[in-house]
Amino acid sequence: MDPVRFIWPHSREQNAAQYSASPCGSAAGVINRTYFPLSHGVLALVIEEDTSNIQVSISYKENPMSNDDFVILIKPNRIKGTGLGGGCYPVPDPPKNTMNETDATLQIKYQAPIDHGNIETSYSCADIRYIASGSFHPRVPCFSNASGEFILPSSTSSAVPSIQPTIKADLAGSLKIGLRRGAIAGIATGVLVGVVLIVLSYVGYRRYQHWGGARHYHLSVRNSKWDGAGNVVSGREA
Structure with a gap:
């Protein structure tokens, strides 16, 4: 299982041999998309190994093929102190002219020890479809952040959701990682x-x-x- 993975939105299928394959750590293309709110969106990540330089990016292309297709949403130095755990992290809203039903792909890029302690850059992607926040009803599976820390500058504090997402009971196996x-x-x-x-x-x-x-x-x-x-x-x- 990949050292860092999306719990929400749902990630593409991966295997260990392709973690370092850019831009998505997978040979699979777009199969399913998760509805994602146009405002106050969050990512739920699980971190199962010591990881560093976690970067979150987004592409508005239908099927991004390289890292050049992505723009950075969360810089590597904004998710600090990661280790066994994880949590939920707010992401900036898309451009104001983004329409309902717009497709996009979220990418996490990180560094982690893979083979014999060697540090490698790995990737994971989640394909999304933006939907008006008023029409967004799923409960995002957020949980306590064990050792990670998300640093929010005051200028982006409004990106934090006003309503805390509810924890889903079927994530009990993952929740213990974050406690x-x-x-x-x-x-x-x-x-x-x-x-x-x-x-x-x-x-x-x-x-x-x-x-x-x-x-x-x-x-x-x-x-x-x-x-x-x-x-x-x-x-x-x-």
Whole structure:
């Protein structure tokens, strides 16, 4: 599996022998395109090995064939401290004259140790089709960034989505990649505390029921009158 890959949008099929083949690390052409919003778009990336110089580019050609067909969206020095993990990263909006249903291809270019520790430049692509943001409804599978850091200059802060995408449950296997041990321990502790609180609440409720029943019994006995034979008699009969 490639050291850096798209979780969203969906990437082209790849195999290890072609990771270093530009521009997309794959012999496959465009097969499927993922709908991508015209504004506030994000990429969900998984990083499974130590990686550096991750660069994100885009091509508006129908089927880009070389690196010259791409323009840079995110420069290599803007995704810092990468390692085992990954996360979601906002990308700049396309030019204002970009029409609905416009096709494009996103490219990630990065450096990673491949064979015997040798550093190689590798590629991966995801083919997209822009769609009006108001018509975009899929839930983008975003997750916590374990060791990567995305540096946003203030001038592009508006590119961050106003609504945080929802995590998809079927990504549980990938989500654990993006969680530190401390985060996992925190989740486990939270679950344990929740269980303990539920048990204590139940025990308290049962004790309250027992106390209420016993109190009612004692009050009934105290307010009752007895005859000489040990029988309870009503107040009227007394």
